[in-house]
Amino acid sequence: MDNTGDFYSLNMGSIPVRRANKCECDEIGNHSRLKICRFRACRFESGHSHHTTHMDIMNERIREILIITQEEAGEVIQEIAKCFRFGIDGTHKSGIPHRLMLEQEVGDLMLMCDLLVEAGVLTQSGITEAKQRKRDKLHQWSNIFSD
Numbered sequence: 001m002d003n004t005g006d007f008y009s010l011n012m013g014s015i016p017v018r019r020a021n022k023c024e025c026d027e028i029g030n031h032s033r034l035k036i037c038r039f040r041a042c043r044f045e046s047g048h049s050h051h052t053t054h055m056d057i058m059n060e061r062i063r064e065i066l067i068i069t070q071e072e073a074g075e076v077i078q079e080i081a082k083c084f085r086f087g088i089d090g091t092h093k094s095g096i097p098h099r100l101m102l103e104q105e106v107g108d109l110m111l112m113c114d115l116l117v118e119a120g121v122l123t124q125s126g127i128t129e130a131k132q133r134k135r136d137k138l139h140q141w142s143n144i145f146s147d
C-alpha cells in the first residue's frame with residue numbers, strides 16, 4: 001500500500017485502486033474516474049483489512065436475522081429432545097406442556113424463516129419447491145405416509 005497525500009493506492013486483486021483517506025462520503029475511492037462505492041462506512045480507518053469479506057457484504061440486519069434463526073433452530077431441537085425425554089404431553093417444570101413449548105419454538109423458527117424471505121435472503125417459491133421435494137422424499141424413504 002502506498003500512502004501518498006490524501007489517497008492510498010490499493011491493489012484489489014488485479015485492479016489498482018485509489019481510495020480517499022477519509023470515507024465521509026459514499027465512496028471509498030475511484031478507478032479510471034469511476035466511483036467505487038463503499039460496503040461499510042469508515043471500515044478502512046479502523047485498521048481492518050481492505051479486502052472485502054463475506055461479513056462485509058452481508059448487511060447487519062441479515063446477519064442478525066440469520067443468527068436468531070440459528071438460535072431458534074437450536075431451540076426447536078432442544079424442545080424435541082425434551083418431548084422424547086419427558087413425553088410430548090409431559091409438563092415442563094413451569095407447568096407448560098412440552099407440546100405447547102414445541103409449538104412456540106416452531107412458531108419462532110417459522111417467523112425467522114418468514115423474515116429471511118422478507119429480507120430477500122430466501123424466496124417463498126424456493127421454499128415451497130424445497131418443501132415439495134422433501135415431501136416426495138418422505139413418501140419414498142419414510143413410513144410417514146404409508147397408511
Ligand SMILES: [Mg+2]
Pocket residue numbers: 072075104105108
Ligand atoms: Mg424460541
